[in-house]
Amino acid sequence: MSGERHILILGGTTEARRLAALLDADPGLRVTSSLAGRVAEPRLPAGQVRIGGFGGPEGLARWLREQHVDALIDATHPFADTISSNAAKAAAEVHVPLLAVRRPGWVAGPGDDWRTVDSLDAAARALPPLGERVFLTTGRMGLGAFAHLEGMWFLARSVDAPLPPVPPRMEVLLARGPFTVEGERELLRRHRIDVLVTKDSGAAATAAKLVAAREAGIPVVVVRRPPLPEGVRSAGSVAEAAEWARETAARLPDAP
Template structure:
């Protein structure tokens, strides 16, 4: 039986786990980092909590005879991806990165590409003072010293410094276009800050920004490490993990 580790926490990871769980020739375990208090769990075997670094991950993989790893973590979980690449090389396991496609600007969008959150914080004052911050709870402290009034939306409360003038909204997608427009109007949002995570669960905010003429500071992804195979299709990832492709 082929042993597969899915580094998860995303919708794509849950879809993949379901496909692999249905394959009698595959034994799959999904690993969640444990950073969300009430995560949506995939089907099948699940472990919650970090491995303790790349060395511990490689040791765990060897001890559990892992043949293949699919990194289906959040597109901005770059440290996990780097650790997975290192650990797979040491443990002799194959690695595939499963990433949803990026969002692409369309007609009417007013996107400003930035490399990271620090650059986004520097650019905010030039675009507006009422800011909708939708980057999750990690990295909010990059805006702690930035001027303006912030609406910070996250699933769990940030454990880092917040902007001086901030309203915290705890919520989880999917969101609708209508609700996002209403929220942005209620808080008189002048600029939206987000990461280019892709996917449909949280894309409605981009449509709302387009409708309202609100500029978007879009934080770019870090590329997949050189030499690591990747796909955006859970079905293709399942074929790869099962040894079919």
């Protein structure tokens, strides 16, 4: 293999930052991480960084061509289904190898009281019988799904402030994980939370709330993650993704 191989990582997650650090240390690879720009002060990864959207699958395909990208890794949040769909379409159009990195989802254990649903709208429909004081940990986007629940009180935690529409009775807690079980216990107690709503992000950094909810006997409404686009290969760990990137780069023919 002659010259550097260009790897584009669609990032914004802990896995994406760890992967960028691993691959950027490889002298045969040039790594660019793309961040959506939705977080005001993102944690920047190693290597080159670009911030902002591409303009749909067509814009991403054009960028892959112009920047001579050799392999594309979708290491976005498990619920960033629009970005994942765009990545699959763009990679297929320009014939660039694509891998999705998806951390394992959470699994309910003894003592957990989980109600699994397919969307935020379904989560809102499930809430009224479960409690009146809700801890929302679904991020700042999509809180409009709960805006009609005027008789309920919400504590919404996110890295940046939510955008309207939002529930009329809501307190916002700006915080970034990782969170501790002790801290989550105190939060549930202090705000008298009686139901938790979360997405199945699968991150260990935010799993403490599930332990605290189990201990407190609080029901949890869990939103399932969307499936990957059909035909997209996935890796369940950073190490597996790094191995795929190196092997893919080694198999590519030399540029003429």
